[in-house]
Amino acid sequence: MRTNIHKANCLLNTKFANIHIIATAFNNRIMTYRLNVTQEDEYLGLEAFLSDHQTNIVELITMSLNKHNCIKVNFELFAYFMLPTLEEKQLKSFNTKYNIIYKNTDLNELLTKVMNALNEKLTEFQHCQSGWTFVSMSHLEININKYSPMRGGSYIDLPPAIKHSRSCINIKNEDDCCFLWSIVAGLYPAKNNVCRTSSYPHYSSVLNIEGMSFPPTMNDIKQFEKNNPNMSVNIYGLQNNIVTGPLYASKHKREHHFNLLYIENNTVGHYCLIKDLIRLVRRQVTHYKGKVYLCDACLQFFSSETRYKSHNCSKILSILPEKKSILKFKHFERQQKINFIIYADFECMLIDCNESNSLNTRKLKTHQPSCFAYYICCAHNNELNKYVSYRGTDCAEVFVKYLIRDAKRIHRILSNKKSMTPLTTEQEMNYQNSNTCHICKQLLLNDKVRDHDHITSEYRGAAHSHCNLMYRVCSFIPVVFHNLSGYDSHLFIQELAKYEGTINIIPKTKEKYLSITKVIKTEKYNHPIQIKFIDSFQFLSSSLDALSDSLSENDFLNLSREFSDKRKFDLMRKKGVYPYDYIDSWSKFDETQLPSKYHFYNSLCKKHITDEEYLHAQTVWNVFNVKSLGEYTDLYIKCDVLLLCDIFEKFRETSLHYYKLDPAYYVTSPSLSWDAMLLYTDTELELISDLQMYELLEKGIRGGLAQCSRRHAEANNKYLPHFNESEPSSYLIYLDCNNLYGYAMMKKLPISEFKFLTLEEISNFDVITISDDNDYGYILEVDLIYPNYLHNKHKDLPFAVEKLVPPYGKSAKLIANLYDKHHYVIHYVHLKECLKNGLILKKIHCILSFRQECFLKNYIDLNTRLRQNSKTVFEKDFFKLLNNAIFGKTIENKRKQADVKLVTKWRDTTNKTNKHLDAEKLLAKPNLKSVSIFSDNFIAVELYHEKVVLDRPIYIGFTVLEYSKQHLYQFHYDFIKKKYGNNAKLCYTDTDSLLYLIYTTDFYQDMHDDLTKFDTSNFAVNNPYHIPQTNAKVPGLWKHEMGDDLIIEFVGLRAKLYFINSLKTQIKKAKGVSKSITNNLKLDDYSNVLLTDKALRCKMNMIKSIKHVLYSQQVDKQVLDRNDDKIQVLQDQIHTLPWGHCDSMFLDYSSDT
Secondary structure, three states, rough: OOOOOHHHHHHOOOOOOOOOEEEEEEEOOOEEEEEEEOOOHHHHHHHHHHHHHHHHHHHHHHHHHHHOEEEEEEEEEEEEEEHHHHHHEEEEEEEEEEEEEOOOHHHHHHHHHHHHHHHHHHHHHHHHHHOOOEEEEEEEEEEEEEEOOOOOOOOOOOOOHHHHHEEOOOOOOOOHHHHHHHHHHHOOOOOOOOOHHHHHHHHHHHOOOOOOOOOOOOHHHHHHHHOOEEEEEEEEEEEEEEEEEEEOOOOOOOEEEEEEEEEEEEEEEEEEEEHHHHHHHHHOOOOOOOEEEEEEOOEEEEOOHHHHHHHOOOOOOEEOOOOOOEEOOOHHHHOOOEEEEEEEEEEEEEEEEEEEEEEEEEEEEEEEEEEEEEEEEOHHHHHOEEEEEEOOOHHHHHHHHHHHHHHHHHHHHHOOOOOOOOHHEEEEHHHOOOEEEOOOOEEEEEEEEEEOOOOEEEEOEEEHHHHHHHHOOOEEEEEEEEOOOHHHHHHHHHHHHHHOOOOOEEEEEOOEEEEEEEEEEOOOEEEEEEEEEEHHHOOOOOHHHHHHHHOOHHHHHHHHOOOOOOHHHHHHHOOOOOOOOOOOOOHHHHHHOOOOOHOOOOOOOOOOOHHHHHHHHHHHHHHHHOOOOHHHHHHHHHHHHHHHHHHHHHHHHHHHHHHOHHHHHOOOOHHHHHHHHHHOOOEEEHHHOOHHHHHHHHHOOOOOOOOEEEEEOOOOOOOOOOOOOOOOOOOEEEEEOOOOHHHHHHOOEEEEEEEEOOOOHHHHOOOOOOOOOOOOOEEEEEEEEEHHHHHHHHHHOOOOEEEEOOOOOOOOEEEEOOOOEEEEEEEEEHHHHHHOOOOEEEEEEEEEEEEEEEEOOHHHOOOOHHHHHOOOOHHHHHHHHHHHHHHHHHEEEEEEOEEEEEOOOOOOOOOOOOOOOHHHHHHHOOOEEEEEEEEEEEEOOOOOOOOEEOOOOOHHHHHHHHHHHHHHHHHEEEEEEEEEEEHHEEEEEEEEEEEEEEEEEHHHHHHHHHHHHOOOOOOOOOOOOOOOOOOOOOOOOOOEEEOOOHHHHHEEOOOEEEEEEEEOEEEEEEOOHHHHHHHHOOHHHHHHHHHHHHOOEEEEEEEEOOOOOOEEEEEEEEOOOOOOOOOOOOOOOOOEEEOOOOOOOOOOOOOOO
């Protein structure tokens, strides 16, 4: 049966030879067309290409206009570019913003604007991306969406909060002309009965409305401004009672300027006159009582005209917390263990496709789901545990069907709330004597109640009434996949979309989601069923094989229930092997013998299984009396699901035991660790409520520095087998700081009382006199001078790194340079380090002060102590994870979070609240960014942010980064350089590690003399250097990364791209390159690239999702090259100078933060 796309293309091709439909949704209301480039016009420039095809494009758009009346259109151009220095040719794409097109739109003029916009992007790309030059066109995609413009019509009542603010006039019109009545109300203010139309002259007598339709669209508003040249209009929207926008902004404010508020109740829209914009939005962005200045583009307030005029307008509403808002632990319900959790997995057949989808990329195989399995795990009754599996062509469909069936069963159990079992005498006495709430641990007063478990009916303790109400049964059922985001979600999400109910996501991109929640309404119960898919890999980022190896035998509780036979249990404890590439058809499942070892080859990682692994597979086949490869598959997936279950159940058990929190409530390890810290420390953090403060901190956040300062070095010392006594003795030393961020988090961090110092206080401020552990800390914005006489001394590691666009480069990178600093945001402890080493403080622009405490120290100490005392690998890794993860939450950037909605309906007539917008409404929004079509009734809509809530304590992340850099500089200059002077050459640094070439007789004797600086726990007990084992895992100390191994040679091409060759091992780094490729790289590969400037290319296999279809792809990728624009490379290709060095040709350069 022919698809809708095929039928439409048959009709289309009769008219447009080179245009065809590649995707369509919602009965052709959303369509993507592709204009193919012919051989004749392949090498034309953009202008000539669009000119040749302009008639066809205009006809195509006109055809869509005739069908839909109004449409939104954007264009995406695909073209090939060459990077001559690397012999790299790649396909790049450039898109335009969506344009609203009406029947009276001049399409030729529109295409001219499109061509100019794309030309500008092409030019900018070639200018900004270091050498890419245009080669040829590939194709043009045209995305055409039906547009249902918002229209203002009859009267709608205002929300109470806005009504009470008296900031708007809401005309009670009975026609479709609320827009015009609002304008008239602004032109002729009434003293009485301001909401009645009778209080104003009729709009037809004072306004020119020629060519307008009613209710008016945005296009009609443009026509209105054209008709009335002394009038201009801005229109603002309302989202969850928050004023957003402007949805429409006039290009020029005219003599009579009007601000209107657009509100709607599902299907009807309405305009109101905003008579006082400041009063309308003040309640949501500031509680400052004095005179304020408002930016009507980003809706931000400023206390002074200077700040207003100098602010960097993002045209996005930034919402900050109220003054003195406190962040503390509030999720007490997450201390309960979730009663039901489901663990799931899919397996796929790999079907050959072998098609080229771009110049350097070839699709090799399509991943078709062949089977699934899931295990329902109940916390309070093992009899309710259940294993479900299925193998078949429709397994994705069946998975969703079975899962929803079982979710309904679980929902019925959870909805059957039991009354509390009568208390025993002992329990009643406990209740009567309790004076603290067992939930929040706060004092009980008059609101004391008996709390009980509604599932088991057991009494839990005395609690506050409000705590008892919040301590309810979890509202969702977690479904756990290992690598949900990267793999399994793509296999079932299209089937999930077919079922009635919304899909809510936490997106990373339009196709990758941290979590997916399916909401299914039920007739019998008030609360809907929520199935929440989470990714265990976001907590435990290792393979199931490695994770299962870290568990003890007693930890496999669910596996042992399913496999009670000891021999079978022992076999299932180890993750098996599977012939992924071999199974490429359904007939393979009928085979009655285990495939040969050769057929277990994995093309993705380019690796054969070991003899031991194949023997294990044979043993499993025989012991379990497996009859077919299908049965082996069923057993394999069952093993995987049960291993995942026991691994994550152990993770939950450990978290609940030590931190009283169930990880199943969370989506990532940073969110879990953050709540664990707040609960354990009982900390209260004041949130920033001033936009200038928040933007100052954002400006100062700079991640870890990675750079290669010396690109080649060889060691020569008495411990090496080929020591040349006639040459100076030298050592290559690779040092890594133990838990650098954890060490920084143990120091005093901002917590409250944020304020800017006055000019008088700044003039009296002396940063050198303030101790590091002062009760009050400071963040400064300064100008610094980097004197020329320091340049040679600091050339290995300059102070005050900054994001800037280097000479020869066009994109901003974090670079250590010797330029003077302007408006540099820095923590006072870091600034003291800079000044101590000779930088000169030229000017202080502002100082933010705050109270600081070591509030994270107890939490970091706890995890460090627990890790040191752990008896299992699993627990050691767990406590390390929690310390490492917490930093991610302190640096969270909400401005960069994607706003993506998954939509399954064009128009949702059942939705009365507008909480979940349908496709029609989302496509009508002015902040529409892009649309991806997955199927006829399933799309993703990406939106530009209308507003961003800035409620994160980023001052912690900023300070941790500053302390970390200060600690690294202190070690480098106060210890290494002080001890060795110019005999220590820094070759490489990356955030918390330093690799040196040190000229000394015996580095290990030097190390022995300063053991308080080092963690030597990774040296062998009887090592040849007589280094004792000491200071194991002490945060902030420096560990010799190689232990008692000796580095022979280092080759570094740039940051994240280097080779370390030692006596016992090799360390190879190539960012963005798969392990299967990196493992095969040799020292000579790096050396040849460094010396010859000939880049190395390899064919790399990877899995990629395209519109939620998984493919194995082969990418012809450049893996090694010597280009490094973060530093000035000298002629010998080994030595370097930092940008800004006095011997450099680039002495003056401006940063781009």
